[in-house]
Amino acid sequence: MAKGFCSITLGGNLGGDIEVRTVRGDLQIANFSVAVNTSQKVDGQWEDVTSWYRCVAFGKTANKLEGLSKGSYVAVAGTASTKKWKKDDGTVQENLEIKVNSIDIVVKKEVEATNGQAYNEAEMPF
Numbered sequence: 001m002a003k004g005f006c007s008i009t010l011g012g013n014l015g016g017d018i019e020v021r022t023v024r025g026d027l028q029i030a031n032f033s034v035a036v037n038t039s040q041k042v043d044g045q046w047e048d049v050t051s052w053y054r055c056v057a058f059g060k061t062a063n064k065l066e067g068l069s070k071g072s073y074v075a076v077a078g079t080a081s082t083k084k085w086k087k088d089d090g091t092v093q094e095n096l097e098i099k100v101n102s103i104d105i106v107v108k109k110e111v112e113a114t115n116g117q118a119y120n121e122a123e124m125p126f
Contacts (some may be wrong), residue, residue, distance in 0.1 A: 030062035
């Protein structure tokens with residue numbers, strides 16, 4: 001039987017500072033969240049919607065996150081999986097987690113238009 005996979009690519013802002021820990025003496029593991037802002041039409045009106053994703057990166061990929069903080073814009077690619085655990089009160093919790101294979105740091109810069117007005121690349125009129 002063929003096995004399936006779930007690949008995901010996200011572009012968004014870090015939702016908080018990155019938690020990094022070292023295991024086995026030299027392997028770094030980074031846990032962080034990414035907020036992806038989109039718009040959707042609700043009752044004929046466009047509304048901003050933020051979706052949150054928990055991510056984990058290992059080794060060299062985790063090292064690329066060094067120096068980043070809340071609000072930094074990143075592009076993340078990896079696989080999605082669910083993580084289940086039982087709380088002390090017996091209820092089962094489930095969470096979607098992205099195991100990061102690659103990450104790119106995206107620097108947004110302002111570009112000056114020919115009319116002298118500055119635009120943020122994310123707000124370019126074309």
